[in-house]
Amino acid sequence: MSRTNSAEQTAIDAQQRSAANGPVGLSETPRSSSENRSPQAATSPAIHAIGLSKRFGDTIAVNALSMTVERGEVFGFLGPNGAGKTTVVKLLLGLARPTGGEALVLGAPLGDREARRQIGYLPELFRYQPLLTAREVLRLHCRLLAVPKAMWEEEGREALKTVGLLERRDDRVGTFSKGMQQRLGLGVALLGNPTLVMLDEPTSALDPVGRHDVREIIRGLRERGSTVFLNTHLLEEAEHVCDRVAVIDRGKAVATGSLDELLRRQGRVRLKVEGLGPSWWSGLSRFGRWHREHGWTVVEGIDPSRIAELVAELVSLGGQIEAVIPEHQSLEARFLELLGER
Amino acid sequence: MNATLTIAALTIKEAVRRRLLLAFVAITVVIVGLSAWGFDRLSHTNSLTSGESNLAVPQALILFMFMFSFVLALSASAIASPSISSEVESGVLMTIVTRPVRRTEVVLGKWLGLATLLAGYAAGVCALEFAVVRWASGFLPPNPLLAGVYLFAEGALLLTLALLLSTRVPMIAAGVIGIAAFGAGWLAGVVGTLGTAFNIAALRTVGRVGRLLLPTDGLWRAAIYYLQPPSLIAQHLDEGGRGDPFYAQGAPSSSYLLWVMCWFLLVLIAAIVSFERREL
Numbered sequence: 001m002s003r004t005n006s007a008e009q010t011a012i013d014a015q016q017r018s019a020a021n022g023p024v025g026l027s028e029t030p031r032s033s034s035e036n037r038s039p040q041a042a043t044s045p046a047i048h049a050i051g052l053s054k055r056f057g058d059t060i061a062v063n064a065l066s067m068t069v070e071r072g073e074v075f076g077f078l079g080p081n082g083a084g085k086t087t088v089v090k091l092l093l094g095l096a097r098p099t100g101g102e103a104l105v106l107g108a109p110l111g112d113r114e115a116r117r118q119i120g121y122l123p124e125l126f127r128y129q130p131l132l133t134a135r136e137v138l139r140l141h142c143r144l145l146a147v148p149k150a151m152w153e154e155e156g157r158e159a160l161k162t163v164g165l166l167e168r169r170d171d172r173v174g175t176f177s178k179g180m181q182q183r184l185g186l187g188v189a190l191l192g193n194p195t196l197v198m199l200d201e202p203t204s205a206l207d208p209v210g211r212h213d214v215r216e217i218i219r220g221l222r223e224r225g226s227t228v229f230l231n232t233h234l235l236e237e238a239e240h241v242c243d244r245v246a247v248i249d250r251g252k253a254v255a256t257g258s259l260d261e262l263l264r265r266q267g268r269v270r271l272k273v274e275g276l277g278p279s280w281w282s283g284l285s286r287f288g289r290w291h292r293e294h295g296w297t298v299v300e301g302i303d304p305s306r307i308a309e310l311v312a313e314l315v316s317l318g319g320q321i322e323a324v325i326p327e328h329q330s331l332e333a334r335f336l337e338l339l340g341e342r
Numbered sequence: 343m344n345a346t347l348t349i350a351a352l353t354i355k356e357a358v359r360r361r362l363l364l365a366f367v368a369i370t371v372v373i374v375g376l377s378a379w380g381f382d383r384l385s386h387t388n389s390l391t392s393g394e395s396n397l398a399v400p401q402a403l404i405l406f407m408f409m410f411s412f413v414l415a416l417s418a419s420a421i422a423s424p425s426i427s428s429e430v431e432s433g434v435l436m437t438i439v440t441r442p443v444r445r446t447e448v449v450l451g452k453w454l455g456l457a458t459l460l461a462g463y464a465a466g467v468c469a470l471e472f473a474v475v476r477w478a479s480g481f482l483p484p485n486p487l488l489a490g491v492y493l494f495a496e497g498a499l500l501l502t503l504a505l506l507l508s509t510r511v512p513m514i515a516a517g518v519i520g521i522a523a524f525g526a527g528w529l530a531g532v533v534g535t536l537g538t539a540f541n542i543a544a545l546r547t548v549g550r551v552g553r554l555l556l557p558t559d560g561l562w563r564a565a566i567y568y569l570q571p572p573s574l575i576a577q578h579l580d581e582g583g584r585g586d587p588f589y590a591q592g593a594p595s596s597s598y599l600l601w602v603m604c605w606f607l608l609v610l611i612a613a614i615v616s617f618e619r620r621e622l
Binding site: 127 | 356359360361434436437438439441443444621622
């Protein structure tokens with residue numbers, strides 16, 4: 001959600017993490033080219049967009065998108081296929097030009113060359129040079145990142161080890177499966193200790209083991225203080241690793257916040273109560289929408305902090321409480337609800 | 343500059359590992375071998391006088407070099423037309439241009455790498471063919487170096503054009519347009535030659551305009567000029583043979599060469615601007 005509509009934004013611990021920004025975790029490779037960071041960039045949000053828009057003829061791909069991604073957080077960018085997620089990533093990386101609004105990435109204008117030095121990017125649809133070996137691909141990107149030559153081997157080795165491709169380092173990329181290419185892409189995105197890692201559908205070609213590995217890598221990135229912008233339509237992925245998410249639909253952010261905030265807002269509780277007459281039940285409406293279901297009373301949309309109040313009231317009215325089961329709404333259900341509201 | 347060299351080195355490495363390049367080299371070696379046999383027969387046949395043989399060998403060499411200039415143009419178009427378009431389509435370039443690299447450096451690196459390959463091919467072909475002719479007949483063009491340079495320049499112009507096309511149109515379209523433009527340029531040159539021979543102003547204009555719009559034929563004529571021995575030029579002057587498309591009356595003027603330089607720079611800048619402005 002936009003900065004102006006900050007009611008749905010959270011003030012979570014991202015800033016604290018960003019203050020503790022440092023090279024710990026994932027690898028012990030010393031910082032190289034990415035050490036050269038401007039003071040302005042170090043204090044600004046990782047991504048700050050205001051009214052970002054992109055039109056392709058009559059089609060509005062991104063519609064006045066406003067959002068802020070703080071440093072050090074794992075930010076999930078969720079939306080159905082065709083919602084405009086990849087277009088947003090391309091705008092943020094300077095691959096496409098916005099038709100409206102503005103944005104800063106690491107405190108720099110879109111497409112800034114120095115900012116790109118600090119960004120690791122895994123595109124959604126990509127391929128590496130099929131005639132090069134995995135090791136050569138990593139060396140190439142080390143060169144493009146201006147990593148000192150003495151560190152190419154170490155950086156490349158560490159990246160391949162992290163993504164589980166060390167054994168295949170001398171094989172040509174053309175012989176890799178799609179999943180292995182995705183792993184390689186992730187390894188390339190990790191080179192040079194990036195401050196911001198943008199992952200566009202990073203697990204789309206991976207098996208469950210690969211997905212688990214990616215989650216671990218993302219957690220490692222967070223531990224060492226990197227910001228991760230995770231573009232995905234796989235809600236499970238976001239649920240596992242994201243601190244905050246934005247849900248985008250038809251180019252517009254329909255909700256932004258921490259997962260807790262997003263799900264808690266729509267709490268649900270299941271009650272088994274005896275000893276109350278039917279006339280009382282209408283009083284439940286002030287806690288949320290309710291209905292009866294196989295002998296249970298289900299209250300939806302209740303603020304979780306009011307469940308105790310509800311129980312106390314039922315008891316005071318002479319109700320015998322047999323069971324109270326607070327239920328968390330799944331992200332998928334909330335996601336579908338948000339899209340349905342549009 | 344570093345990024346330009348990195349992209350150039352990458353372009354060369356990839357091209358060397360492709361079989362296409364090997365195929366070009368293999369075909370070239372076969373043709374040079376056949377030409378060795380042909381030149382040997384031509385210079386040792388009893389049906390020609392030594393004077394006739396001295397004229398026939400350079401003319402045959404020009405024909406062979408024309409074929410190589412076509413192979414060079416085909417190669418230039420074949421390697422340049424997919425260089426950007428197909429890498430954009432496959433997503434290879436997405437991983438490059440999101441690095442701290444200017445798009446200008448990507449285009450220049452691609453051009454430099456491909457032009458190096460082309461220069462290597464042109465140098466190899468010229469050295470082999472001239473050595474073969476020398477061995478078989480004893481003839482060596484009056485200025486083999488300049489002839490080779492113009493042959494390379496012809497290919498390099500087409501390479502630059504194909505690279506420009508590659509920033510906007512798909513690989514096959516870029517390749518076809520490049521080759522078609524080369525053919526049209528050569529044909530316009532022939533038409534212009536006929537216009538000069540038969541004194542038809544309109545045809546002369548076609549030739550002149552053609553050589554300005556796409557200077558490949560003008561550069562091919564320059565290469566011919568440096569392949570011709572003085573005896574061949576004298577014979578053509580005697581016979582007034584100005585309608586021969588495989589004959590060049592003079593070296594290219596400095597103003598024409600200046601225009602060629604401008605043409606090259608304009609097309610290269612257009613390629614850079616086109617890629618800079620392209621949304622990926």
